[in-house]
Amino acid sequence: MSAGxxxxxxxxxxxSATLAPKGAFAAADVEAARREGALLWYTTLVVxxxxxxxxxxxxxxxxxxxxxxxxxxxxxxxxxITSEARxxxxxxxxxxxxxSFFPLNAAGLIAPYSVESAAQYxxxxxxPAGLWTAHFLxxxxxxxxxxxxxxxxxxxTYDDLLHPRxxxxxxxxxxxxxxxxxxxVGNILTFMGRDKGMxxxxxLAKQQIINVPSNQRVVLDQCIAGQYPLVLSVFNHHAAxxxxxxxxxxxxxxxxxxxxxxxxxxxxNAPHPNAAKLFLEYNMSEEGQTIYGAxxxxxxxxxxxxxFPGLRPEDGNFKATIITPANFNxxxxxxVDIYKRLFA
Amino acid sequence: MAPSAIQLADSxxxxxxxARATFLRSTAQLCRGNWLNILIAAILAMMVxxxxxxxxxxxxxxxxxxxxxxxxxxxxxxxxxQGRNLGRAALNSFLFALLSTATSLLxxxxxxxxxxxxxxxxxxxxxxxxxxxxxxxxxxYVAMWLFLLGRSGPLNDAYRYWVDxxxxxxxxxxxxxxxxxxxxxxxxxxxxxxSSTFRASNADMEEAARMAGAxxxxxxxxxxxxxxxxxxxxxxxFIFIRNLEAFEVxxxxxxxxxxEVLTTEIYKSMREMPPRIEYAxxxxxxxxLVVSVLLYLYSRVSRQAARYASITxxxxxPRPFQLGRWRWLxxxxxxxxxxxxxxxxxxxxxxxxxxxxxxxxxxxxxxSLTLSQFETVLSSPRYLQLGINTIIVATAAATLxxxxxxxxxxxxxxxxxxxxxxxxxxxxxLIFPELVLGVALLELSLAVPFPFYGTLALLVVAFMIRxxxxxxxxxxxxxxxxxxxxxxxAGTAGANTALILRRIVSPxxxxxxxxxxLFIFLICAKSMALPLLLAGPDSQTISVAMFSVLSNGQGGExxxxxxxxxxxMTVIASAFxxxxxxxxxxxxxx
Numbered sequence: 001m002s003a004g005x006x007x008x009x010x011x012x013x014x015x016s017a018t019l020a021p022k023g024a025f026a027a028a029d030v031e032a033a034r035r036e037g038a039l040l041w042y043t044t045l046v047v048x049x050x051x052x053x054x055x056x057x058x059x060x061x062x063x064x065x066x067x068x069x070x071x072x073x074x075x076x077x078x079x080x081i082t083s084e085a086r087x088x089x090x091x092x093x094x095x096x097x098x099x100s101f102f103p104l105n106a107a108g109l110i111a112p113y114s115v116e117s118a119a120q121y122x123x124x125x126x127x128p129a130g131l132w133t134a135h136f137l138x139x140x141x142x143x144x145x146x147x148x149x150x151x152x153x154x155x156x157t158y159d160d161l162l163h164p165r166x167x168x169x170x171x172x173x174x175x176x177x178x179x180x181x182x183x184x185v186g187n188i189l190t191f192m193g194r195d196k197g198m199x200x201x202x203x204l205a206k207q208q209i210i211n212v213p214s215n216q217r218v219v220l221d222q223c224i225a226g227q228y229p230l231v232l233s234v235f236n237h238h239a240a241x242x243x244x245x246x247x248x249x250x251x252x253x254x255x256x257x258x259x260x261x262x263x264x265x266x267x268x269n270a271p272h273p274n275a276a277k278l279f280l281e282y283n284m285s286e287e288g289q290t291i292y293g294a295x296x297x298x299x300x301x302x303x304x305x306x307x308f309p310g311l312r313p314e315d316g317n318f319k320a321t322i323i324t325p326a327n328f329n330x331x332x333x334x335x336v337d338i339y340k341r342l343f344a
Numbered sequence: 345m346a347p348s349a350i351q352l353a354d355s356x357x358x359x360x361x362x363a364r365a366t367f368l369r370s371t372a373q374l375c376r377g378n379w380l381n382i383l384i385a386a387i388l389a390m391m392v393x394x395x396x397x398x399x400x401x402x403x404x405x406x407x408x409x410x411x412x413x414x415x416x417x418x419x420x421x422x423x424x425x426q427g428r429n430l431g432r433a434a435l436n437s438f439l440f441a442l443l444s445t446a447t448s449l450l451x452x453x454x455x456x457x458x459x460x461x462x463x464x465x466x467x468x469x470x471x472x473x474x475x476x477x478x479x480x481x482x483x484x485y486v487a488m489w490l491f492l493l494g495r496s497g498p499l500n501d502a503y504r505y506w507v508d509x510x511x512x513x514x515x516x517x518x519x520x521x522x523x524x525x526x527x528x529x530x531x532x533x534x535x536x537x538x539s540s541t542f543r544a545s546n547a548d549m550e551e552a553a554r555m556a557g558a559x560x561x562x563x564x565x566x567x568x569x570x571x572x573x574x575x576x577x578x579x580x581x582f583i584f585i586r587n588l589e590a591f592e593v594x595x596x597x598x599x600x601x602x603x604e605v606l607t608t609e610i611y612k613s614m615r616e617m618p619p620r621i622e623y624a625x626x627x628x629x630x631x632x633l634v635v636s637v638l639l640y641l642y643s644r645v646s647r648q649a650a651r652y653a654s655i656t657x658x659x660x661x662p663r664p665f666q667l668g669r670w671r672w673l674x675x676x677x678x679x680x681x682x683x684x685x686x687x688x689x690x691x692x693x694x695x696x697x698x699x700x701x702x703x704x705x706x707x708x709x710x711x712s713l714t715l716s717q718f719e720t721v722l723s724s725p726r727y728l729q730l731g732i733n734t735i736i737v738a739t740a741a742a743t744l745x746x747x748x749x750x751x752x753x754x755x756x757x758x759x760x761x762x763x764x765x766x767x768x769x770x771x772x773x774l775i776f777p778e779l780v781l782g783v784a785l786l787e788l789s790l791a792v793p794f795p796f797y798g799t800l801a802l803l804v805v806a807f808m809i810r811x812x813x814x815x816x817x818x819x820x821x822x823x824x825x826x827x828x829x830x831x832x833x834a835g836t837a838g839a840n841t842a843l844i845l846r847r848i849v850s851p852x853x854x855x856x857x858x859x860x861x862l863f864i865f866l867i868c869a870k871s872m873a874l875p876l877l878l879a880g881p882d883s884q885t886i887s888v889a890m891f892s893v894l895s896n897g898q899g900g901e902x903x904x905x906x907x908x909x910x911x912x913m914t915v916i917a918s919a920f921x922x923x924x925x926x927x928x929x930x931x932x933x934x
Binding site: 040046047048049052068069070071072073074075076078079080082083084086087089091099100102103171174175176177210211212213214215217218221224225226227228242245246247 | 491494495496595596599600602611614615616617618619621700701703704712720724726783786787790791797798876877879880881882884888889891892893894895896899
């Protein structure tokens, strides 16, 4: 699963405030979508949390289009889509997850479609060719268990992570994607520069960070359960959600915070292209984005609110490094190599 | 209809020594059921060989970014052998498999013997332990042990509180932790398999020993253990092979502690983006070669077991051992097993299910316990549909597998023509790591000309391939315990193969069949990796939902789901087990 948080420029904020009317999708296309009558979504999102509410909202707005879905991690979804394509039997229409995008695109399995509802999104949120569009944001932050860590010991800057008290007591998700060690490496190299960055990273490697073979949510949970006092590369919206339920967790604004977003795309040769396009429109519209917000995700759309305040750089008042999926893709090999060499 | 012995005599086809010739003739008649051998071998070949071929071919391939095959190459293998830690990983694999096998055998074996062959108390508790722990999804079972033994779990907590603050007594992310948890995970299987062996073993020799004055220990050591020895050894090899290709425990427990085994590489390469199937396949082929050696040993050992057949035509009736003074100690062992294998992880699961978020077991947490997770799970119509799908798939897979394995096991155990080939085919299925099997089946299911991809039928076939070896284990060792003389007598009386299988073998094999069915049913129901990959929109199982909830960190909800699911499985399994016991009492009673 992936989520991304992107920094908005002032201009972007102003532009989004004057949004074009939503649902500016030609009536003819809605008719074509209705005739297709169905669509299949390969999703990496959580079913009860956001997938079902979204489908419910969509079905109410456009009755007669049955939305089926297959949930699963990005790796499984990629295997499905590539196997189907190889056999010449594409079944899926829509796929999400920024990390599924690149291998699938490299294999030529993504179809371009510029989502009209996202017309006013800042350009960093969408692919110029329409191959992907951001549908929610995610900040990968550090978090501490407030029962285990005293207030004065809580790290305030990245340098605080190098303190000897943290040796062997930090954990992060062991994943070669942006929301794991490779992302932390990338963030450091981006804002510190290559030389100072590598120096810092080598010192960080001596802290013997624990690689947990699970995703960001599970690592956060292990922190809450007291397994590790400090964790890196977990999502701030998850931490905020747990904290609201009484969990002893606090997410940290070690600046600059790594911020990126998740993307959603149209699969090439989709069996139901018009229904898929309509669904994409719904996802990016204010109505769809509000559902994302209510489900605990951080929406992209300026008018949709997230469940907890302070998760986006503007309203959370923290500096961010935006690393777009394209950014990551270009640097992935380098950052993953450093991660494997020093930390794995 | 085959000619009877009298007819044969009349037609003058009987040779010099009437009994011997009749025996030879009836054996020939039995073997004339070659059509059955060919049919079974063909079915098995169709199930096992295409994925195997796909696996081998993939291991020698490399795919380009645009999906076209980059042609044949040794690159995957050279990368594998140049891997940093191959030697260490191999050693860890071997140690892990060996020690966890020993642990499972010890726990399961002792329990099986106590329950089946003695008059120990709390027997039903032992079965309950087995059934409930088998019905609990793996991931949850492992997660709960991680919770219990982890740094912040009650064990370490208590040590820090009572003995030495600031010191972690036990690091669960170590080889020891892996061995303990894997051992516990498979002890129910050992229990089920050995209990059907012990149940059918003849107690005459044990009684004779005791009457001659041998103590319990002497009798067990010199008679019981030796009688069961081939079955135990074959089982040990089987579990060893299975543990070599395990990847959940090494991934969930070993990886954070940097303890790597061979399957860790497969797991990691499949988690990369895009998944490196070719590299994973190369690794799997290496495992296959290693395991082939073990399989050869295994078949040699199993063959010796014929000498120890116990169910004969002569007044067979198993009798329980009187433990006398040792009864209380034995009963404590049963209770301890119940507590450790079942109550501890179940207790942790209960705690998690009632907590609003995952937290250590503390008195302070009690006021915030809530029923909300259960309400969420029970009020979801989607979970109901998934539950129904899961039960359909598990029932179909268990039934079809056992039907196939009754015949395959008999053919192999009686060493009919082609029996060896059948044995090899079935056991090869054991070495497919689940993920790799899934990928092969994904490709194959898209290639067939009828709707198969994304259907429940695909899941059923996938489970059949994966769990066939387990079913075979039950029927093979079960058949070995039945002395051939019963079938020969039937053959002499004129029965053909089908009749023999139906009227003689199956009723006597019933305990093994029932245990095998139950095991496969429970293990299919909780299987996660295959459905995650192979399920389509309408063929999802409950484990896919559990994964989704688990990976979203909703530990409480997935614990509630797990508990409800385990309760349901327990009810089904118990009902089945009672039916099975009555059937076997019927078959074995006089």
